[in-house]
Amino acid sequence: MGLFIVLSILPFFPFFLVYWGMYVWKKDKRKALRMAMDVTTFFLVFSVSALFNLTFHSNFGFYLTLILILVALGFIGGAQNRLKGKVDRGRMFRAVWRMSFVIMSFGYILFTLFGLFRYFMQQM
Numbered sequence: 001m002g003l004f005i006v007l008s009i010l011p012f013f014p015f016f017l018v019y020w021g022m023y024v025w026k027k028d029k030r031k032a033l034r035m036a037m038d039v040t041t042f043f044l045v046f047s048v049s050a051l052f053n054l055t056f057h058s059n060f061g062f063y064l065t066l067i068l069i070l071v072a073l074g075f076i077g078g079a080q081n082r083l084k085g086k087v088d089r090g091r092m093f094r095a096v097w098r099m100s101f102v103i104m105s106f107g108y109i110l111f112t113l114f115g116l117f118r119y120f121m122q123q124m
Helices: 002-009 012-026 029-056 061-084 089-123
Strands: none
Touching (some): 012 029, 029 061
């Protein structure tokens, strides 16, 4: 449990560890980057949820994250169904998962900076 907490607090560590490990193993930067993004997204879900809860004094952060991911799955699945007449679940999940990485990375940075700013303002 302790390792999970550390990796959730500092989600860039699993990113660099997985990227380095996959690059050394496969010698392919694209595969290493994709695997690092996929693994890090899992930790970002918990990290951004916790930062949301701290910022807004709520307990809804994790549920909000899950709802947003499910809504994104619905939109991507609906778009695939309209365009191709069928839903490719693998592509749909990968697209949403990697989109979540980008959005949650931005959220992690935003909530961290906001928390630091608020902390320093309280100290003055």
